[in-house]
Amino acid sequence: MFQGLDENLVFPNPIDQFAQWYNDAQNAQELEPNAMVLATYLPGDYPSARWVLMKEFSTRGWVFFTNYESRKGQELRANPKASLTFYWTSLGRQVRIAGDVGPIDSEESARYFATRPLDSRIGAWASPQSRPLHSRQELVSLFEQKNQEFGQLETIPLPPHWGGYLLQPVYLEFWLFQDHRLHDRIAYQKEAEQAWRIQRLAP
16 A cells, blocks of 8 residues: 555645656656646547647646647647646556646747657658548658658758647646555645645545
8 A cells, every 4th residue: 555645744736746746756767757648628529538748847837749730739729628647557646637728839849849859850740640641651751751851951940730738737636546445536726826725535
């Protein structure tokens, strides 16, 4: 059994609580501690969820990058609300986050884009993400075309259809595995600019 989670002992601010848990996940050598499930939704359609990588978190929120024309990009443009879920198996911990989402500044996206491996930058130009393909060879051919176009350049420009999103949280929940399914669940609900209401939930 894991050491319990007490609502009277957690940090007053959920960002600090997440930072502690994320640091623990890194120290526990989780395979991808920054992997998170991003869930989006359009009224009248089915919810859509997929794994993405968190690239940054801070007091302003959680940042991830993607193709703006992908399914997730289209859904976030139509309904700029989403949720994130982290799960760290070795620690028996899960974090759920819900909030409002919007694109980050293009200059910030360009700075991150420049740090990506060369093939990843070319791939961002080549892949028509979420659109149908006739075959894998079609995707390979698109990559080869962009590789010829950009491969010799010293700097590859940021694609206009690619960049970062920021999720600003309004709700966070910290879940800790316990025996007999008597798990600990501590929720933070935003009530004002800097105020969070903390409460325990039944598992």
